[in-house]
Amino acid sequence: MNSFWIYLLILAGSTYLIRAIPFAAVKQKITNRFVRSFLYYIPYTVLAAMTFPAALYATGNIYAAAAGLLVGAVFAVLEKGLTVVAVASCITVFAAEALL
Amino acid sequence: MKSFTRGIKSGVAIGLGYLSVSFSFGILAVGFGFSWWQALLISMTTLTSAGQLAGINIMAASGGYIEMLISQITVNIRYSFMSVSLSQKTSDEFKGIKRWLLGFFMTDEIFAVASAQNEVDTKFFAGLSVMPYIGWSLGTLSGALLGNILPQSVMNALCLAIYGMFVAIIAPVAKKSLKLFAVIAFAVALSCAFYYIPFLSKNVPSGLAISICAVAAAVLGALLFPKSEEAENE
Known part of the structure; x- marks a missing residue:
């Protein structure tokens, strides 16, 4: 008989420790150039890998999603800020799905 | 505050x-x-x-x-x-x-x-x-x-x-650095491979696939385009 509480403990506990241990443990500035470079690139590669191609299938329609991403990218290149870009993407998807 | x-x-x-x-x-x-x-x-x-x-x-x-x-x-x-x-x-x-x-x-x-x-x-x-x-x-x-x-x-x-x-x-940083753009493009290409190649998409859970793509691309970036200390805060 598996208990919800034990599942929850494993789920929440392991997720927390994976995040907190490295955050608390690494106290010094890392000087190794390779590691520093790796850590510089990692945020962007994580986001890129999460966005493409998954975002294309996040809405009901692949073309609407592509249009939303494209409009978002234009606003993003113009440096309009996170909220504006996110809202512009959503409105584009909503409009595109209504039209298609 | x-x-x-x-x-x-x-x-x-x-x-x-x-x-x-x-x-x-x-x-x-x-x-x-x-x-x-x-x-x-x-x-x-x-x-x-x-x-x-x-x-x-x-x-x-x-x-x-x-x-x-x-x-x-x-x-x-x-x-x-x-x-x-x-x-x-x-x-x-x-x-x-x-x-x-x-x-x-x-x-x-x-x-x-x-x-x-x-x-x-x-x-x-x-x-x-x-x-x-x-x-x-x-x-x-x-x-x-x-x-x-x-x-x-x-x-x-x-x-x-x-x-x-x-x-x-991603976009504001990528437009300023061609190197970062290349690294991102590689991460996306890998991610597409994990998504569209049936053998990979069936056997590799998506969370793990993201970790693999991100780490591989960042390693490649660090090898090909290591960052100098001064350039990091740009």
Whole structure:
């Protein structure tokens, strides 16, 4: 008989420790150039890998999603800020799905 | 206090995105047979999308505790890299118990916004975590209680919010650095391979695929285009 509480403990506990241990443990500035470079690139590669191609299938329609991403990218290149870009993407998807 | 309110503002877009994503998690969890308070509790204690989804799948199938642990480690290992990465950008006072407490909030999006700063202090990071946490909890609760009350077209549109936000983080930096653009392109190409090649998409869980693509591309970037100390804050 598996208990919800034990599942929850494993789920929440392991997720927390994976995040907190490295955050608390690494106290010094890392000087190794390779590691520093790796850590510089990692945020962007994580986001890129999460966005493409998954975002294309996040809405009901692949073309609407592509249009939303494209409009978002234009606003993003113009440096309009996170909220504006996110809202512009959503409105584009909503409009595109209504039209298609 | 200025830093804290600046953090809250920076977290609004994440909170909105989370609201829609966790809304679908709430619907899904109730569909799997969980009560609303269980779905809410999972979201409030775990605060992650892919991991929670994998988690309720295993619980619903009465999977083993070890299976739960292994799936969480593979899906979430990317957070360890993010934590190490952000540890290099924190201000001097952001350490010890503060890191143990705030490390809980190291989500993909909070990390991404925080690492776009030159320096991250405790108050900014704490402020940044507020709206995402509220959005994630509230979204789960509403999804679990209200189910499909929003029209599908609105739900569909909201689903892109989180990705729009990712694009907003990547694009301004990528347009300034051709090297970073190349590294990102490689990550995307790899990610597409994991998505479209049937053998890979069937056998590699998506959370793990993201970790593999991100690490491989970052290693390639570090080998081909190592950053010099001065250029890092640009």
